[in-house]
Amino acid sequence: MTKTAIIAGTGVLPGILADRLDETNTPYVIAELEGFAMENPKGRPVERFIVERLALLFDRFDDLGVEQVIFAGAVSRPAIDPERIDPKTATLLPVLLPAFQQGDDALLRAVIALFEDAGFSVVGVDSVAPELVPGEGVLTTAQPSQDDKADADRAAKVVAGIGALDVGQGAVVAQGLCLAIETLPGTAAMLRWVAEVAKTCRANPNGAKGVFFKAPKPGQERRIDLPAIGPDTVVQADAADLAGIVIEAGGVMLLDPEATIAEANSRGLFIWARTP
Amino acid sequence: MTKTAIIAGTGVLPGILADRLDETNTPYVIAELEGFAMENPKGRPVERFIVERLALLFDRFDDLGVEQVIFAGAVSRPAIDPERIDPKTATLLPVLLPAFQQGDDALLRAVIALFEDAGFSVVGVDSVAPELVPGEGVLTTAQPSQDDKADADRAAKVVAGIGALDVGQGAVVAQGLCLAIETLPGTAAMLRWVAEVAKTCRANPNGAKGVFFKAPKPGQERRIDLPAIGPDTVVQADAADLAGIVIEAGGVMLLDPEATIAEANSRGLFIWARTP
Secondary structure: OOOEEEEEOEOOHHHHHHHHHHHOOOOEEEEEEOOOOOOOOOOOOOEEEOHHHHHHHHHHHHHHOOOEEEEEOEOOOOOOOHHHOOHHHHOOHHHHHHHHOOOHHHHHHHHHHHHHHOOOEEEOHHHHOHHHOOOOEEOOOOOOOHHHHHHHHHHHHHHHHHHOOOOOOEEEEEOOEEEEEOOOOOHHHHHHHHHHOHHHHOOOOOOOOOEEEEOOOOOOOOOOOOOEEOHHHHHHHHHOOOOEEEEEOOOOEEOOHHHHHHHHHHHOOEEEEEOO | OOOEEEEEOEOOHHHHHHHHHHHOOOOEEEEEEOOOOOOOOOOOOOEEEOHHHHHHHHHHHHHHOOOEEEEEOEOOOOOOOHHHOOHHHHOOHHHHHHHHOOOHHHHHHHHHHHHHHOOOEEEOHHHHOHHHOOOOEEOOOOOOOHHHHHHHHHHHHHHHHHHOOOOOOEEEEEOOEEEEEOOOOOHHHHHHHHHHOHHHHOOOOOOOOOEEEEOOOOOOOOOOOOOEEOHHHHHHHHHOOOOEEEEEOOOOEEOOHHHHHHHHHHHOOEEEEEOO
């Protein structure tokens, strides 16, 4: 089995991936960026590292026999303390520092390149836990209607259109009309707003209830930072009185597939992984 | 003076335009689409018409010496009752009915063409009341800072980007980050959401407060249906803790310029009509 390092940020994803690797008896190590502690209910051992000593993490991975790394969880841009930089990591700075001046995508690509240059392959969630990233298909008992599919088409166009603007990755469309677009405050805040305000704006109160659509940005580096939904998203979509959730096939994670699908089935919502 | 017909829909705009025409002693008549009564605090006489008898309205305008028409106020697509169609209007249906199947812009263009074909010139608000559609300049005592101008640049890009999607005409940007995008529920609902939820999402709580930006859609027919702001918008933007309001110069109406600017001055917000 390929020895794998999970580069962990905050949230539940690192622990979920570790569970999956345990199930398949894949050996792994968890490396956690200082200041961005993962949720760690099982108290797994973690190696802590800092960006200023990234080269030492590479050495440590070599010692441990790590062959591939997978990024999991959220981090924001860490501040860099010049006094903590070791000599070996200093040689990486001509690549790393300019990337810090750029957008998120450019920074992520530079970080991936550094790991690859150090001899590690960088893989996405789908390669170690494909069940977390559904391909085309309806995952639930409930199925999208023709109206729901038309709403999904419209929402996909809206989300693709805003993708280039780096604003958000989701939208709500009902009866062809865009009720909400995801922005900085995120999915939960948007769906709460639809529940409280926007759901009364549907043209026909008895018509199609609408869909929440989520997709990665066009051209997004899919080995890091895939958008995700979970059981909470289903609860929020139900509160917003939507018919279901549409995700881009192969581009959006289910953080806990069994619980997410069970939640949708118990509420009569559909979840459809849709090919773009 | 050119005899003018105001084609009135709901809201305050028809009355405001009538006030302006009174001030300049321009003769006018108000024609109101049945089912979409204007706000008429001064109890002005109105001619009522129905789409099914549009040709009779043209005849009436000819009798009254009307030379130009201006559309003011909001209407939604009226249902058409075949039994009410008069023979002369029936000849217009080959143009009108297909337009009813299309988007708002296409319908508006078809309606404008019908009036023009009947011999009336169709003019925009700016031609009878230019003070309602400000050109480039800051209208208030408060001025936008460099940060505010950068936020306006970003917001203009976002609004131009969503314009092609026919979603909305406004956005809120603070410190370079898009907090909200206007959708079907409109400006007031969006700004209320920023006030209640999104304003805590600013990266730096002490940094630039951000702007509300509003512009017409790219390619929008500017003789009908310009976006508008008013004193209420200023109150809402202040509640959302924004630094000011940016509108596209020549493309957005101030429904009541004096009251809107006074409201902004009393609250320390700027209003900037910005050249794209």
